[in-house]
Amino acid sequence: MTADLKLGLNLGYWPASPPPGQLELVTTADDCGYDSLWTAEAWGSDAVSPLAWYGAHTRRLRLATGLIQLSARTPACVAMTAATLDHLSGGRVVLGLGVSGPQVVEGWYGQPFPQPLARTREYVEIIRMALARQRPVTNDGPHYPLPYPGGTGLGKPLKLIVHPLRDRIPIYLGAEGPRNVALAAEIADGWVPIFYHAERGPKAYADALAAAPPGFEIACPVTVNITDDVAAGLQVVKWTLAFYIGGMGAKSVNFHLNLMGRLGYADDAAEVQRLFLAGDRAAAAAAVPDDLADGISLVGPLARVRERLALWRDSPVTTLLVGGVRDPAHLRALADLL
Template sequence: MTDRDVHLPVAAQPTVDSLVEYARRAEAGGYDCAWLPETWGRDAVTVLTAIAERTEEIDVGSSILNTYSRSPALLGQTAATLQEVSDGRFRLGVGPSGPVVIENWHGMAYGNPLRRTRETVEIVRQVLSGERVEYDGEDFSLSGFRLRCEPPDPAPPIEVTGMGPKAVELAGRFADGWHGIMLAPEGVEDRIADVERGAELGDRDPEDVSVTVGVTCCALGDAERARDLVRQHAAFYVGGMGTFYRDALVRQGYDVADEIHDAWQDGDRERALGLLSDDILDDLAAAGHPGAVRDRLERFEAIDGVDAVAVGFPRGADENEIVETMDAVAPNAD
């Protein structure tokens, strides 16, 4: 049975307590994991600690901590600590993010993200083993680091993001899971094939690599409002968050993504939104009346090889709209 997770909203949340309450609501609703993205608001580690201490059953995960602003050794320490705080419910999600975030926000050079991600995963795994870390890579060389506390047992899974075929293949070779977003069902199937190819290259069983697909959702009694919110969210990501999301859509056959990106960059938001048709919206997201949203989520959950679908929320949704959506598609609401 496919899990149903939730990506907690990070845009314009008033307090840490509000994020904790979303996680508690998700736990009560039967969601399997509460993932917290780290963007430009509160740091994810502090908030995840608060969530772990005030929940009991739901898994908690970072989606994602980037592989540039924290060292691999620190990521390993963080994962070990959060696994302890959560009583074994933590899942470490990492990924390279993109130049807009890494260079503009963190002031670091963005280079060879695939290699950096692979080396980070390998080092974190050594840290979590509790053994002395000896690592000689191209981006990182470590010698002598060792946890001065008991290593977590079990060690938390290390899951990575990726959008292009090579990035997803890397997840199949080295990580315990892969996370994808901005994908139509056919695009998910293509990326699962990349995971399986990577697992084969790493002499691993593809069943050992979990697949989590994030789907932006908005389920409201006001279906038009729900669709407007998700359309604005998608256009922002395609047009304003670098080129990764645009390229992911083009790779899936949506050539209009180039036009959406260019219109957004030119400041013509109205044209960008108009280019994102209802058909594209319905392929990539789940927005409208609650029944229609549940049906669209089930399309993704029915894809062979998908282990979890993570419900996300449009960045413009207010607290009431987030709660209405979360409750409408909660596993316990089925």
């Protein structure tokens, strides 16, 4: 159970252009007690640039990447970026990292996808070593060897020129599979699930999180739609689920599809994927079970949202990352409920 459930504002990544009104949402969240601001990346807007912009307009919000894709930047580059933004923001940075999937890693970044757990472990170790600045950074691992073993032979171990404001910036890992979640519990300060069911999630992830240390954070994205029409509100969540189950991954390798199976929706998810890949996206969204959409979101009038917040308070989740909100008044209303 979470004694003090925190709120974060989750802006995600942009669609075709920057959504209007986001700066007002950010400043509202900053004013009414939200703990953190999260931005993401896929193959469009990046996760870091918006945080620099919004950080200049806020005073309190922690600035979190949710998530930086490992294959987009070397770990040394991420350490430099984190140290820079942490100084500019007065120590407000949180690094959310994730491996993404093979379609993006190999199709967009032109990098190999295999061995994601081993790559993640090396990546985190290098970032932590660079920020600690206790010695020049070296790494003997196969994924990010430092210095580079080929080339001119002139490479040498280096230390960050800038002295980090904090020698240990919090690192959260985005993960879906049990082994990936267990890795987050082992080496990171927190975990960012992409979909966490308020009622089924605790059991589904209990084994993977069994070794999490005290103070381990779980920052969970939750679509919030304050509306009197619950069915219409859930339909928005269903469209998102249908897209991830059906389109965010290959037919044979889709981590989101596999996750739905672990939550107890294997047959439903297979049908959603079949319909989506057949081109019938409306039918795919309609095939998403109401209980699944309702379990990962907060939808309905304020009285219903207040009632369902109790499920999240009874879960291991420590921060709700509020997404989907367009009205600043709704952000304030949710803060009032907590």
